[in-house]
Amino acid sequence: MYGKKASELVKEFASSEPGQLSAFNNDLFSQVLEECNGHLLHLQSLLRKMQEDGPDNQTSRNADHFGALMHHLSIVRNKRCLMAYVYNRAEVIQHLGWTIERVLPEEIEEKLSNPEKDYFKNHSATLQSYMSELDLDLAVDMVPPKDPYIKVRVLEEIGNVVLSDQFANLARHAILFLRRTDAEHYISQGLMEELSS
Amino acid sequence: MTNYFDIDDILAEDELVPATFREATNGVGLFDSTDDTNKVEPGSKVELPFWLAQELHLRQAVTVNVPPCFNKRTREEIDADAAHVDLRNRCPFFYELGYKIAPLVGDKTIGRVLLIAFRTRYKEVLIKAHTAAFEATAKFLSLLTEEEVKLYKAAQSSAIAFKKWRKGGPRFQKASVLGRKRKPIQ
Numbered sequence: 177m178y179g180k181k182a183s184e185l186v187k188e189f190a191s192s193e194p195g196q197l198s199a200f201n202n203d204l205f206s207q208v209l210e211e212c213n214g215h216l217l218h219l220q221s222l223l224r225k226m227q228e229d230g231p232d233n234q235t236s237r238n239a240d241h242f243g244a245l246m247h248h249l250s251i252v253r254n255k256r257c258l259m260a261y262v263y264n265r266a267e268v269i270q271h272l273g274w275t276i277e278r279v280l281p282e283e284i285e286e287k288l289s290n291p292e293k294d295y296f297k298n299h300s301a302t303l304q305s306y307m308s309e310l311d312l313d314l315a316v317d318m319v320p321p322k323d324p325y326i327k328v329r330v331l332e333e334i335g336n337v338v339l340s341d342q343f344a345n346l347a348r349h350a351i352l353f354l355r356r357t358d359a360e361h362y363i364s365q366g367l368m369e370e371l372s373s
Numbered sequence: 374m375t376n377y378f379d380i381d382d383i384l385a386e387d388e389l390v391p392a393t394f395r396e397a398t399n400g401v402g403l404f405d406s407t408d409d410t411n412k413v414e415p416g417s418k419v420e421l422p423f424w425l426a427q428e429l430h431l432r433q434a435v436t437v438n439v440p441p442c443f444n445k446r447t448r449e450e451i452d453a454d455a456a457h458v459d460l461r462n463r464c465p466f467f468y469e470l471g472y473k474i475a476p477l478v479g480d481k482t483i484g485r486v487l488l489i490a491f492r493t494r495y496k497e498v499l500i501k502a503h504t505a506a507f508e509a510t511a512k513f514l515s516l517l518t519e520e521e522v523k524l525y526k527a528a529q530s531s532a533i534a535f536k537k538w539r540k541g542g543p544r545f546q547k548a549s550v551l552g553r554k555r556k557p558i559q
Contacts, residue, residue: 178425183422186380186384190381221400239412240400242432245429246429249425256377259377
């Protein structure tokens with residue numbers, strides 16, 4: 177049946193959890209493109225046949241006309257599926273730019289196709305430059321804090337770092353009070369956890 | 374109008390609907406045809422995906438018939454007890470397909486069926502989402518259409534968010550994309 181492969185591609189995206197990406201399915205993607213080329217060949221041969229049959233036959237409702245129509249519709253459908261696949265993945269990638277800054281962890285990066293990697297890089301660079309122009313970090317928590325400091329536990333060895341108000345040794349399992357703004361991106365990267373008091 | 378990139382809309386249009394060809398069509402290898410010309414004779418009954426059937430119907434090349442998920446039996450079951458009909462098995466995009474197909478087949482009763490089904494089931498979905506224990510839901514979820522599953526999840530997550538808000542607790546969490554595969558700790 178026409179358009180089967182394309183809808184498989186869309187289904188694959190739909191079955192992955194929202195906000196998560198599965199590996200870019202290059203194989204299936206190029207199979208759909210091939211299918212489109214096949215449709216185009218059929219379409220062209222039918223159009224040629226219609227032209228040969230004479231001008232009076234071109235607009236009438238004959239069998240060739242409907243054959244060509246079906247191929248045309250299949251191409252349009254395949255295009256929609258491919259576009260939706262790429263577009264929706266791009267949305268997820270854009271969202272990644274807000275939650276994890278700049279560097280993608282390996283296990284996510286290997287799922288992206290090359291253009292998608294570039295897209296992520298450029299998008300997060302744009303975000304960064306916009307934020308530095310504004311001199312404002314737009315990715316911080318939207319709810320105003322009750323206390324500027326929070327208690328955190330370090331989950332993975334980070335080492336000595338310079339924070340906005342102190343030098344800190346972020347050794348594994350250390351429990352300390354940090355400025356919320358300092359701690360936030362460590363938490364979102366999974367290097368710390370917040371301890372509720 | 375739905376979004377061009379809408380995943381659910383695309384999948385809903387992939388549902389098969391029965392159709393009858395009114396015109397001969399050349400050069401389509403859709404079906405395991407008997408000769409090489411790949412010709413479809415007028416009068417052949419086939420199942421076409423909705424996206425194809427709709428366009429061909431508008432150009433009067435095929436006639437779309439009412440799909441089996443809106444047959445008499447299903448309607449009777451919905452009238453009897455809509456909340457426990459296995460709609461997912463019949464068509465995972467029951468409402469979307471019904472909405473799209475009704476103007477094509479000119480069946481005015483489909484709208485009524487959809488409304489009754491949705492109204493009864495909506496209540497049931499919300500009640501279950503707020504009360505049922507997690508283990509008990511699997512069987513219930515297998516009856517729901519895609520849209521109802523989304524509703525169910527939305528209701529459940531809002532219930533969870535409410536509980537979390539009442540208890541208080543850490544605001545910050547690890548970005549959920551990072552959660553799945555942890556690198557092995559050496």
